[in-house]
Amino acid sequence: MIAQHVNKRVIAALCVAAGLCGCGKPQQNPTGTVLVSMADNSFSPAIVRVPVGGSILFMNTGRNDHNVTAVDKSWSSEKTFGNIKMNPGDMTEIVLGKQGVYPFYCSFHATPDGKAGMVGVAVVGDVQYTPPSGTRGILATVEQPTGVTRRVPQDYPTIQNGVDAANPGDLVLIDKGEYNEAVYVTTPSVTLRGVDRNAVILDGKFELGTGIMVGGNGVVIENMTARNYTLNGFFWTAVQGFRGSYLTAYNNGDYGIYAFGSTDGLFEHSLASGSPDSAFYVGQCAPCRVVLNDVVGSYSGLGYSGTNSSGEMYVLNSRFVHNRSGIATTTFDIELEPPGRDTTIVGNVVSDSGLDNEAAGFYATETLAGTGIAMVGTHNNHVEHNLVMRSRNNGILMLPILDRHYWPSTGHVVRHNTVLGSGRADLAAGGLGTIGNCFSENVYRTSLPWGLEALNGCRGLRVPIASDLSTTMTFFGAIAQVRTGQFTVNDYRTRPVPAAQPNLPGGADAPVRPAVHVFAGIRLDLDSIKTPAESTAALNPVPAVARKEQ
Amino acid sequence: MPSLFSVSAPATLFQIWFTVYLYLLPFLLYATWASLALMDLSERSGDPARVAWGAFVLLVPLLGGAWYLLGAAQTIKRSARIAIVLTGLVVWLLPLAAGVWLAGGPLGPKALS
Numbered sequence: 319m320i321a322q323h324v325n326k327r328v329i330a331a332l333c334v335a336a337g338l339c340g341c342g343k344p345q346q347n348p349t350g351t352v353l354v355s356m357a358d359n360s361f362s363p364a365i366v367r368v369p370v371g372g373s374i375l376f377m378n379t380g381r382n383d384h385n386v387t388a389v390d391k392s393w394s395s396e397k398t399f400g401n402i403k404m405n406p407g408d409m410t411e412i413v414l415g416k417q418g419v420y421p422f423y424c425s426f427h428a429t430p431d432g433k434a435g436m437v438g439v440a441v442v443g444d445v446q447y448t449p450p451s452g453t454r455g456i457l458a459t460v461e462q463p464t465g466v467t468r469r470v471p472q473d474y475p476t477i478q479n480g481v482d483a484a485n486p487g488d489l490v491l492i493d494k495g496e497y498n499e500a501v502y503v504t505t506p507s508v509t510l511r512g513v514d515r516n517a518v519i520l521d522g523k524f525e526l527g528t529g530i531m532v533g534g535n536g537v538v539i540e541n542m543t544a545r546n547y548t549l550n551g552f553f554w555t556a557v558q559g560f561r562g563s564y565l566t567a568y569n570n571g572d573y574g575i576y577a578f579g580s581t582d583g584l585f586e587h588s589l590a591s592g593s594p595d596s597a598f599y600v601g602q603c604a605p606c607r608v609v610l611n612d613v614v615g616s617y618s619g620l621g622y623s624g625t626n627s628s629g630e631m632y633v634l635n636s637r638f639v640h641n642r643s644g645i646a647t648t649t650f651d652i653e654l655e656p657p658g659r660d661t662t663i664v665g666n667v668v669s670d671s672g673l674d675n676e677a678a679g680f681y682a683t684e685t686l687a688g689t690g691i692a693m694v695g696t697h698n699n700h701v702e703h704n705l706v707m708r709s710r711n712n713g714i715l716m717l718p719i720l721d722r723h724y725w726p727s728t729g730h731v732v733r734h735n736t737v738l739g740s741g742r743a744d745l746a747a748g749g750l751g752t753i754g755n756c757f758s759e760n761v762y763r764t765s766l767p768w769g770l771e772a773l774n775g776c777r778g779l780r781v782p783i784a785s786d787l788s789t790t791m792t793f794f795g796a797i798a799q800v801r802t803g804q805f806t807v808n809d810y811r812t813r814p815v816p817a818a819q820p821n822l823p824g825g826a827d828a829p830v831r832p833a834v835h836v837f838a839g840i841r842l843d844l845d846s847i848k849t850p851a852e853s854t855a856a857l858n859p860v861p862a863v864a865r866k867e868q
Numbered sequence: 869m870p871s872l873f874s875v876s877a878p879a880t881l882f883q884i885w886f887t888v889y890l891y892l893l894p895f896l897l898y899a900t901w902a903s904l905a906l907m908d909l910s911e912r913s914g915d916p917a918r919v920a921w922g923a924f925v926l927l928v929p930l931l932g933g934a935w936y937l938l939g940a941a942q943t944i945k946r947s948a949r950i951a952i953v954l955t956g957l958v959v960w961l962l963p964l965a966a967g968v969w970l971a972g973g974p975l976g977p978k979a980l981s
Binding site for chain 1: 874875876877880881882883885886887890891967970971
């Protein structure tokens with residue numbers, strides 16, 4: 319294999335360089351081989367030109383598994399590499415012997431028509447190719463529903479059939495039943511709705527990848543369940559305008575409910591559970607203009623995770639319980655738009671993080687296991703009025719991260735939170751450059767370094783001693799554990815099955831609202847959000863009746 | 869009280885190594901070297917530089933004590949002073965280098981099953 323003869327670091331550097339130089343125009347190499355980096359989740363460069371008989375060297379420079387397949391199925395990494403999954407660092411060379419234009423995609427992170435998600439185009443030989451301008455596809459979003467309802471299975475035997483027949487603004491109404499499908503949606507402004515959240519079930523049988531993958535703008539999914547997929551339950555990729563309401567996703571192999579490279583969206587009244595990575599994930603967006611409101615994330619590596627979710631990202635009024643870590647905002651150079659910043663986390667309950675060892679997980683979640691709210695290499699988050707209880711290690715934690723760049727954790731505002739029962743420290747900050755954060759009016763018992771709030775208030779005194787070496791060392795220790803394989807994770811396929819969840823009010827007859835101008839339509843009244851009422855009980859564990867008797 | 873000296877759970881060998889050994893050992897070295905240096909200085913009554921050396925030893929952690937012991941101490945045998953400083957450095961820096969090597973590389977692929 320080529321991989322055995324090429325220095326991977328050199329290749330990676332070339333790939334990055336190729337990506338930087340190749341933005342916006344086809345990357346061409348008349349002598350034969352072009353490097354294409356498979357990042358998380360995009361090809362770089364996305365458009366490549368090679369001569370007939372030339373080749374493309376694909377290398378996975380991301381942290382996720384990827385692959386590449388021509389839309390016409392004439393070639394794929396599965397054929398040349400020998401496995402459908404290319405792990406980080408893997409590479410494969412694909413020789414293109416026929417002149418033509420070959421759209422390609424990653425089957426894990428794009429629709430198989432090559433129109434949405436992690437897609438690219440190979441132009442082989444001396445053929446004309448003009449990249450499509452503007453937004454993908456030819457269909458535009460619509461703000462008003464058409465009033466057309468396409469019923470599954472009454473009118474269409476499968477959900478995919480119903481989706482394929484739908485026009486923008488249509489409703490695809492799915493009746494009770496179990497559907498063993500992986501559905502792709504590229505038509506904009508379609509609403510997919512189940513008649514009963516707990517009885518309309520997409521089941522991947524641990525064989526199919528993603529329950530519903532959306533690559534069209536303005537698509538709404540509501541009132542159904544996706545379970546047992548090897549990747550994700552519900553996934554929006556590279557879209558503008560999205561909404562997921564009254565959804566349940568459990569025991570899926572990567573993420574539960576997931577938006578990547580997508581803006582202007584809302585996840586609400588939904589539950590995701592039993593994912594090795596995150597129950598809810600919003601990544602690579604700037605500004606995101608995304609709101610999570612009244613969701614539950616449980617038994618996962620992370621309850622909510624946002625990598626490079628950069629600007630106007632809100633996590634509100636939600637519960638993240640029994641995860642390895644509750645909430646994590648992170649920065650990685652491997653995704654676009656670093657650093658992660660300006661996430662507002664208000665009014666959430668985060669409890670039992672890393673405590674009962676029932677959650678799924680994978681190596682990266684183990685480096686933060688036992689943390690309630692972690693801010694790793696991110697900037698300017700607002701963490702207010704949350705109740706963070708029973709974290710095995712740290713309640714609210716700030717750490718820097720060293721990726722291609724060094725990203726300190728800085729500029730965060732931590733106020734009015736109740737943080738109790740942490741195994742190590744309720745408030746903790748570690749690492750170089752963890753400065754410029756402020757803490758005020760939190761209810762807590764322990765902090766590392768000592769006096770973190772007293773010396774770094776949001777008003778008045780602020781000293782540059784705002785970080786603790788022992789916290790840094792525990793993080794290094796956790797990384798060493800992971801690197802040497804000294805950890806175990808639970809199988810996502812056997813995590814607890816959630817109880818029945820509330821249905822969409824109005825059910826099948828609820829109004830159809832395409833996801834257009836979603837963020838602008840949300841009334842954000844952060845000042846009205848108080849610390850969850852459970853904090854009162856948490857602060858006063860003696861039952862009221864018992865106190866009267868004393 | 870914050871559990872300043874506690875390790876993260878689970879308390880594996882790596883947590884003990886990093887949090888207890890690599891984190892706490894520098895404090896012990898500081899205390900040991902500074903104590904020996906001050907003990908030596910206490911024997912140098914009448915030396916006008918004594919106060920300055922004392923401040924240097926206390927205010928420049930690790931380096932102050934090591935510098936004094938290696939270069940200026942008078943009442944402790946030279947071979948003993950070298951052994952004290954070098955042994956301290958070796959027992960700290962070697963595990964630290966191993967720790968950086970262990971914790972400083974990539975974590976590996978995200979293997980989905």
